[in-house]
Amino acid sequence: MRFATTVLTPAELELRAQVRDFLRTELPPEHKPGLGMAAEHDPEFSCKLAAAGWVGMAIPPKYGGRGRSVVDRFIVTEELLSAGAPIGAHFVADRQTAPVLLRYGSEAQREYFLPRICAGECWFSLGMSEPDSGSDLASVRTTARQVDGGWLVNGTKVWTSGAHKNHYFAVLCRTSPADGDRHEGLSQLIVDLSAAGVRISPIHFLNGAHHFNEVSLTDVFVPDGMVLGQLGSGWQQVTSELSYERAGPDRFLSVFTTFRHYLAELAQPPSPQAARAIGSLAAQFWTIRQLSLSVARALDEGRAMRAEPALVKDIGTRFEQRAIELLRSVAETELDPESDSMFARLLAEAVLTGPSFTLRGGTTEILRSVARKGLRG
Amino acid sequence: MSEHRGSIAEAVAGIIGELSGPEAVRLAEPHGWNEPAWRALAEAAFTTVAVPEEHGGSGGDIADACEVLTAVGRFAAAVPVAENCLLAGWALSSAGLALPGGPVTMAVGHPADTAVLRGNTASWRLNARLHRVPWARQATHIALLADLEEVPHVVLVPHADAEIQPGSNLAGEARDGVVVDAVVPHAVPAPAGIDTGTLRLRGALGRAAAMSGALARINELTLAYTGTRQQFGRTIDRFQAVQRHIVRIAEHANAAAIAVEAAAANARPLPDVFDVAAAKIVCGEASGIVAAAAHQAHGAIGMTKEYELGQLTRRLWSWRDEFGTEALWSELLGEQLAAAGAAALWPRISTGRVVGNE
Numbered sequence: 098m099r100f101a102t103t104v105l106t107p108a109e110l111e112l113r114a115q116v117r118d119f120l121r122t123e124l125p126p127e128h129k130p131g132l133g134m135a136a137e138h139d140p141e142f143s144c145k146l147a148a149a150g151w152v153g154m155a156i157p158p159k160y161g162g163r164g165r166s167v168v169d170r171f172i173v174t175e176e177l178l179s180a181g182a183p184i185g186a187h188f189v190a191d192r193q194t195a196p197v198l199l200r201y202g203s204e205a206q207r208e209y210f211l212p213r214i215c216a217g218e219c220w221f222s223l224g225m226s227e228p229d230s231g232s233d234l235a236s237v238r239t240t241a242r243q244v245d246g247g248w249l250v251n252g253t254k255v256w257t258s259g260a261h262k263n264h265y266f267a268v269l270c271r272t273s274p275a276d277g278d279r280h281e282g283l284s285q286l287i288v289d290l291s292a293a294g295v296r297i298s299p300i301h302f303l304n305g306a307h308h309f310n311e312v313s314l315t316d317v318f319v320p321d322g323m324v325l326g327q328l329g330s331g332w333q334q335v336t337s338e339l340s341y342e343r344a345g346p347d348r349f350l351s352v353f354t355t356f357r358h359y360l361a362e363l364a365q366p367p368s369p370q371a372a373r374a375i376g377s378l379a380a381q382f383w384t385i386r387q388l389s390l391s392v393a394r395a396l397d398e399g400r401a402m403r404a405e406p407a408l409v410k411d412i413g414t415r416f417e418q419r420a421i422e423l424l425r426s427v428a429e430t431e432l433d434p435e436s437d438s439m440f441a442r443l444l445a446e447a448v449l450t451g452p453s454f455t456l457r458g459g460t461t462e463i464l465r466s467v468a469r470k471g472l473r474g
Numbered sequence: 475m476s477e478h479r480g481s482i483a484e485a486v487a488g489i490i491g492e493l494s495g496p497e498a499v500r501l502a503e504p505h506g507w508n509e510p511a512w513r514a515l516a517e518a519a520f521t522t523v524a525v526p527e528e529h530g531g532s533g534g535d536i537a538d539a540c541e542v543l544t545a546v547g548r549f550a551a552a553v554p555v556a557e558n559c560l561l562a563g564w565a566l567s568s569a570g571l572a573l574p575g576g577p578v579t580m581a582v583g584h585p586a587d588t589a590v591l592r593g594n595t596a597s598w599r600l601n602a603r604l605h606r607v608p609w610a611r612q613a614t615h616i617a618l619l620a621d622l623e624e625v626p627h628v629v630l631v632p633h634a635d636a637e638i639q640p641g642s643n644l645a646g647e648a649r650d651g652v653v654v655d656a657v658v659p660h661a662v663p664a665p666a667g668i669d670t671g672t673l674r675l676r677g678a679l680g681r682a683a684a685m686s687g688a689l690a691r692i693n694e695l696t697l698a699y700t701g702t703r704q705q706f707g708r709t710i711d712r713f714q715a716v717q718r719h720i721v722r723i724a725e726h727a728n729a730a731a732i733a734v735e736a737a738a739a740n741a742r743p744l745p746d747v748f749d750v751a752a753a754k755i756v757c758g759e760a761s762g763i764v765a766a767a768a769h770q771a772h773g774a775i776g777m778t779k780e781y782e783l784g785q786l787t788r789r790l791w792s793w794r795d796e797f798g799t800e801a802l803w804s805e806l807l808g809e810q811l812a813a814a815g816a817a818a819l820w821p822r823i824s825t826g827r828v829v830g831n832e
């Protein structure tokens with residue numbers, strides 16, 4: 098276990114300054130910030146960001162990316178999240194799908210998808226969870242049956258974030274029966290969300306928002322060329338994908354904008370309780386950010402990380418939930434999603450969506466067992 | 475100090491690994507300190523790190539001293555290294571005074587302290603009542619700040635001139651009351667920047683470093699113990715409820731370590747208030763959580779005086795309160811951030827470590 102502090106290089110600091118300038122121009126003062134990765138879906142913003150070279154930036158130039166480091170991507174991402182920028186359209190494709198395509202995709206898939214993702218024009222959802230398959234992902238029942246030139250997919254995916262807005266989703270399904278090891282025989286297929294047989298129905302979130310969906314697939318034809326990676330290696334691919342996305346700034350910055358607006362609207366000078374809450378939150382943000390950054394640096398240096406990303410996600414997401422409670426305890430306001438106060442609106446949203454922080458991308462309980470195995474070595 | 479980072483911790487571990495092993499810690503406790511460990515560290519010049527060589531120190535910087543202190547915390551060594559290096563050593567050398575053989579401790583300004591200086595360079599007289607001075611009993615000298623007609627002076631009091639009222643923290647480390655009414659040999663106007671605020675900041679960094687060492691050791695102990703202790707026919711680390719304790723301890727120990735590492739690295743040349751406050755807050759919060767989780771995971775063995783865990787948790791429960799609790803530092807930090815305004819918040823938080831190794 099080694100989380101090492103890291104000093105940003107002059108080039109990295111320069112990148113950060115550029116992103117800050119960009120955000121000052123692009124986000125109007127009255128902009129209502131989003132809560133981390135659940136921010137607004139804004140195609141225009143994603144395209145502008147892509148034009149600046151900051152979508153899919155770690156992808157090699159020959160596929161439309163900039164060949165930048167994990168730390169560079171970290172810097173851009175933390176600036177976007179801390180400003181509550183509307184990253185909803187491209188975020189999953191940028192964080193998750195692009196690296197998976199680069200690692201496992203066929204040459205044709207890379208050439209087709211990566212430049213479009215890097216342009217901010219091609220958006221992905223994740224098709225893992227099912228009604229009877231959550232933490233125990235290997236139990237998925239969606240099947241793909243081989244037919245002439247491709248596959249026919251049948252099954253139901255749930256909690257599919259953004260499926261009603263995005264273009265594709267990577268579907269984990271069974272391509273051969275599970276006799277013996279159920280981790281065998283699973284594959285990932287890239288499914289066009291506008292294909293015949295795909296039905297997308299909204300599942301309304303606790304706050305009424307339409308964020309995720311049920312996606313039912315009935316005899317959806319997927320051409321052979323859309324099998325992602327090795328047939329039958331879906332399990333290994335999905336687990337490596339989940340560990341890759343685990344430790345980023347989206348795991349501790351969801352409520353940073355809420356905190357910033359608390360400070361902005363605070364009556365000066367703060368009461369001792371208020372000052373104490375501010376100091377304690379700032380200390381934790383400062384520390385957890387450095388843990389997360391150290392994972393990014395280690396990835397760039399090719400150092401293997403086992404337990405660390407899971408630890409960062411657990412500590413980050415649980416901190417986010419404590420931060421909500423701490424802000425609430427000093428805010429002395431009744432929560433109203435329509436309040437005139439930006440802080441009160443953000444806090445209302447944070448309270449309503451907070452429980453999902455420790456569920457999405459693998460629950461706290463599951464993460465802990467991943468982390469524990471890594472700690473034991 | 476020319477050693478590379480990491481090798482200092484190793485060297486210190488080599489020196490006090492046995493002298494401050496669990497059995498040695500137990501034997502030292504009734505004495506209020508671990509004299510053999512102090513002597514060995516002093517012989518190897520680790521008790522004057524960060525004090526310039528021309529003032530009787532071994533050179534090096536605050537980050538080096540923090541590395542020594544992390545090792546001191548890890549071995550639960552009852553030695554006044556933070557006091558000698560970071561407090562007295564700094565105040566005396568800054569005032570142009572040589573650091574006596576030591577150990578020298580320093581009173582950093584307890585709210586109830588009073589210290590009045592009278593006289594002139596020919597003859598100084600000190601009247602002082604000091605509280606919770608670390609290891610005053612064992613110190614050859616006690617340094618403090620005393621006012622001479624409202625001008626603070628750095629004053630050095632030989633042990634013989636101090637009346638000691640023994641006290642201790644939860645780990646039996648001496649935290650004494652001191653009364654002085656005597657003629658004192660040394661008093662020099664305090665140079666700019668030497669005041670109770672900056673002294674407390676250094677003390678807090680020193681304790682945070684020691685806490686991070688103790689937390690790292692508890693992490694190791696818990697992993698080892700839960701991996702060997704068997705109940706219901708398997709090692710207890712197979713139970714999810716126990717895994718929860720293990721993971722929680724690892725998280726907080728690592729958070730404490732990275733906070734201290736950044737604060738110490740950035741303390742070249744001087745510690746920064748945000749960094750040190752953040753490190754003391756994070757270590758203080760971690761101490762309560764880790765101690766509770768580690769005791770739960772260990773069961774009754776952890777509650778025995780002989781077992782190493784308690785030597786570490788009793789220190790964490792003490793050190794988190796010394797040189798300012800998490801509440802105090804949070805309040806101070808919060809006031810500063812509120813005054814700086816919302817626009818400055820993210821730029822400050824996203825400034826982590828800024829100083830490289832060489």
Ligand SMILES: Cc1cc2nc3c(=O)[nH]c(=O)nc-3n(C[C@H](O)[C@H](O)[C@H](O)COP(=O)(O)OP(=O)(O)OC[C@H]3O[C@@H](n4cnc5c(N)ncnc54)[C@H](O)[C@@H]3O)c2cc1C
Nearest residue numbers: 223224225226231232256257258453456457458459460462
């Ligand atoms: C906002 C949000 C967005 C999401 N977006 C997507 C998406 O886009 N695509 C997608 O595929 N999925 C998505 N998900 C689903 C998410 O991945 C699942 O919620 C998650 O994997 C947990 O599955 P579950 O909800 O079925 O809970 P379950 O697995 O049924 O778990 C219920 C409880 O039991 C516990 N539990 C289960 N197994 C164990 C065990 N072995 N040991 C200890 N405890 C256990 C869990 O930790 C949890 O507390 C999203 C979820 C949320 C909240």
